[in-house]
């Protein structure tokens with residue numbers, strides 16, 4: 025049976041731009057049709073911003089890539105129109121177990137409260153993730169939205185100019201050129217755009233190798249994340265097990281720095297490792313195997329004039345914690361509405377400085393978490409290992425040691441504390457988790473949930489407070505969503521958005537981050553907050 029990653033989903037087709045006498049100018053060109061480039065393009069097209077995606081390939085990616093997708097990206101994908109499909113196909117999980125040697129040391133829950141539409145995590149192969157996004161692009165095209173993917177279009181040169189970017193592209197039918205008001209480079213970890221512009225990438229490479237085996241088998245492991253330190257089947261190293269759809273299991277063996285890659289990848293050697301873990305009798309088929317190393321690093325700035333970087337092109341972390349694609353989608357969520365306002369002349373270009381401020385803050389948090397996990401998984405000295413093993417020993421019976429165990433802190437969205445777009449918090453007694461800069465947590469609303477009601481616009485969320493239905497400030501409109509604690513039987517909305525306050529008025533950005541909050545509506549304060557959130561104050 026043909027697999028989805030073997031099918032050209034966006035085959036090369038000649039574009040009229042290739043016959044133009046002068047390079048055609050586009051509003052937004054995205055380099056790369058990976059999950060991040062596709063996410064941004066869908067977001068822009070949904071807002072009627074014309075966008076062209078260039079990719080040197082014509083298929084979704086295959087190989088040892090992302091499988092764990094967290095709640096916040098799923099909420100973003102809901103807004104992009106493909107969340108439901110992913111959740112339907114994905115394997116939902118929220119329980120992780122940590123083992124040391126042969127013992128279970130402890131377990132952790134990732135979604136300790138009810139009242140969220142989306143699960144803590146799903147596991148889904150990256151090829152399905154990308155397939156569903158390409159299908160969403162096709163739906164948008166059928167609805168007449170201005171989005172194009174050009175497969176077989178390899179970007180070979182990029183020039184930065186004062187008010188645009190210039191792009192040289194190679195195709196099976198020869199080269200052509202384009203211009204873009206804004207070029208967004210989502211061309212992956214080795215980002216040719218980054219290299220063509222000679223831009224820095226700072227951080228460190230970790231000296232360790234991990235062997236991934238994605239195996240197809242009938243197995244009765246539960247749908248949980250299992251992580252082993254020093255298990256009998258991989259002495260001195262670690263291992264990780266995750267269930268994916270279609271009975272595919274991701275098994276990840278740490279194998280150390282000083283290895284012979286070719287030897288390790290021989291089917292008979294992979295088989296030995298798998299049988300040591302799963303038992304001699306196990307019946308399995310190997311879907312994919314590879315060895316990876318990783319780096320934790322980022323660009324110094326993500327926004328360089330009219331060229332902007334997002335996803336792996338801008339930052340990279342280890343796979344432990346599932347922060348790569350998950351955080352890349354938060355880049356696009358941050359960028360899409362800002363580009364729309366700028367292109368519509370409703371915000372200054374300098375609004376993009378806040379993309380740098382907010383997403384570099386997010387990347388640094390991810391890099392810090394990822395580096396700490398890696399240091400725990402791969403202690404750098406004999407003494408660190410002794411300490412690490414002592415923590416693991418203690419964790420089995422002593423709760424105080426458990427927070428010190430780090431098998432990968434799983435992806436959570438960044439809170440943009442200190443962002444230039446925030447208005448200082450004015451809601452006395454308001455919960456810390458919904459302070460300005462925070463991503464809105466979901467909450468139950470009778471039959472539905474809060475986040476779909478917020479959608480992707482500026483919202484004036486009022487809880488037990490009066491306000492006009494709409495407020496327009498300098499071309500930007502905030503639309504009211506009026507809620508009441510009278511319709512909050514579980515108390516989830518009040519707990520997350522009121523705390524000790526009697527009423528609240530929130531200004532929420534299109535990416536569902538809180539921009540400002542007050543105890544009641546005040547016209548001047550809200551107008552200031554809208555101006556601040558759009559980079560005008």
Ligand SMILES: Cc1cc2nc3c(=O)[nH]c(=O)nc-3n(C[C@H](O)[C@H](O)[C@H](O)COP(=O)(O)OP(=O)(O)OC[C@H]3O[C@@H](n4cnc5c(N)ncnc54)[C@H](O)[C@@H]3O)c2cc1C
Nearest residue numbers: 056058059060080090091092179211212335336348349350
């Ligand atoms: C083993 C492993 C496990 C992982 N697990 C997870 C996980 O569980 N959860 C998670 O969130 N992340 C995970 N990740 C990270 C995740 O795979 C990446 O963060 C994600 O793929 C980044 O997406 P991207 O769109 O930025 O880049 P990519 O997916 O690399 O896409 C880049 C695109 O750009 C195109 N391109 C490149 N050069 C050019 C050019 N010159 N011209 C035109 N197009 C070009 C490429 O063809 C490609 O389509 C994992 C990674 C690895 C290696």
